[in-house]
Amino acid sequence: MTASPPPTVADELRGVGLRVTAARVALVETVRAGDHLDVETIARGVRERVGHISLQAVYEALHALTAAGLLRRIEPAGSPARYEGRVGDNHHHLVCRSCGTVRDVDCAVGRAPCLHPSDDGGFLVDEADVTFWGLCPRCRPQDA
Ligand SMILES: [Zn+2]
Ligand SMILES: [Zn+2]
Numbered sequence: 001m002t003a004s005p006p007p008t009v010a011d012e013l014r015g016v017g018l019r020v021t022a023a024r025v026a027l028v029e030t031v032r033a034g035d036h037l038d039v040e041t042i043a044r045g046v047r048e049r050v051g052h053i054s055l056q057a058v059y060e061a062l063h064a065l066t067a068a069g070l071l072r073r074i075e076p077a078g079s080p081a082r083y084e085g086r087v088g089d090n091h092h093h094l095v096c097r098s099c100g101t102v103r104d105v106d107c108a109v110g111r112a113p114c115l116h117p118s119d120d121g122g123f124l125v126d127e128a129d130v131t132f133w134g135l136c137p138r139c140r141p142q143d144a
Contacts, residue, residue, distance in 0.1 A: 009028045009029060013025070017068070018065070027061050027065065028070060030046055033045070035102070036093075039080065069087060072084050079100050089107065090127070091104050092130040092132065094136075097135060098135055098136070099136060101136045103136070
């Protein structure tokens with residue numbers, strides 16, 4: 001038995017049935033290296049890695065990668081969509097009302113759905129998408 005090397009991004013793309021392109025690999029690497037990046041920032045990172053790519057192509061690749069479960073899209077109210085590489089763990093987000101900073105916060109109980117509605121109306125609930133709003137350490141009043 002030989003230990004198999006950890007999967008590369010290309011392996012992961014193949015694993016979810018996506019064609020491997022330099023742009024898709026660069027996109028996954030950019031999002032994973034970043035922290036809840038918006039599309040403009042992701043496009044800049046991809047261009048630094050593989051040269052020119054249109055914003056439209058970045059949108060299309062993000063859509064395919066999100067649908068395939070390799071990336072996660074979050075969209076706090078009033079802020080542009082952000083993307084992250086941390087998927088599948090049902091974590092939640094703290095969002096600053098003032099500067100828009102987004103921080104990860106672990107799922108309250110460790111698995112989805114971590115919250116249950118007081119009345120589920122007969123729905124089979126499989127996810128609770130929680131956003132905690134407030135002021136980040138830099139924006140909150142210092143002597144409150
Ligand atoms: Zn802030
Ligand atoms: Zn996150």
